[in-house]
Amino acid sequence: MQPTLKTADLRQWIRDVPDFPKPGIIFRDVTPLLANGPAFRATVDHLAAPYRGAVDMVLGIESRGFIFGAAVAYALGAGLAVVRKPGKLPAEKLSAAYDLEYGSDALEIHRDAFGSPTRVLIVDDLLATGGTASAACELVEKLGGEVVACAFVIELTALGGRRRLAPRRVTSLIQY
Numbered sequence: 001m002q003p004t005l006k007t008a009d010l011r012q013w014i015r016d017v018p019d020f021p022k023p024g025i026i027f028r029d030v031t032p033l034l035a036n037g038p039a040f041r042a043t044v045d046h047l048a049a050p051y052r053g054a055v056d057m058v059l060g061i062e063s064r065g066f067i068f069g070a071a072v073a074y075a076l077g078a079g080l081a082v083v084r085k086p087g088k089l090p091a092e093k094l095s096a097a098y099d100l101e102y103g104s105d106a107l108e109i110h111r112d113a114f115g116s117p118t119r120v121l122i123v124d125d126l127l128a129t130g131g132t133a134s135a136a137c138e139l140v141e142k143l144g145g146e147v148v149a150c151a152f153v154i155e156l157t158a159l160g161g162r163r164r165l166a167p168r169r170v171t172s173l174i175q176y
Helices: 007-013 031-035 037-051 064-076 131-142 161-165
Strands: 015-018 026-029 057-061 079-083 093-100 103-110 119-127 146-155 170-175
Touching: 007 031, 007 037, 007 170, 031 037, 037 064, 037 146, 037 170, 057 064, 057 131, 064 079, 064 119, 079 103, 079 131, 093 131, 103 131, 119 131, 119 161, 131 146, 131 161, 146 161, 161 170
Parallel strands: 057 079, 057 119, 119 146, 146 170
Antiparallel strands: 015 026, 093 103
């Protein structure tokens, strides 16, 4: 399906929130985009289009990546797996620690999230330093999956996340 809005049109639905979560940070809020049906549909269509027939599973990163990841998985007819913050998954899991632009954290995935070999598209709302996505890639690869690409709605180019994910394919719809 051809997206009705161009990626440049989607920028108008991103709200800038200064000094969140701490002074000096400009938070790129996607909730206005999610609230607009045509903009949300176009975002999902743009995220999914390059990967039709190329993936078996979409991996959504907590928490906004769950929203976009689920919609992209549906659009692709693929399965959905999730990575979560520690202590949120009930079954046996793997963990990966990472640094982000204002702290550190970890992600977990269920050991049985998918079988091997599985072609996986990682989806999240934002690429900043690449720490979160890099940890998600590590978890996919520990489970024997192949990371086909990492796809983001927004990329903060000055923070170098794309370099951290190299040589993996990275796509983003809106760059700041």
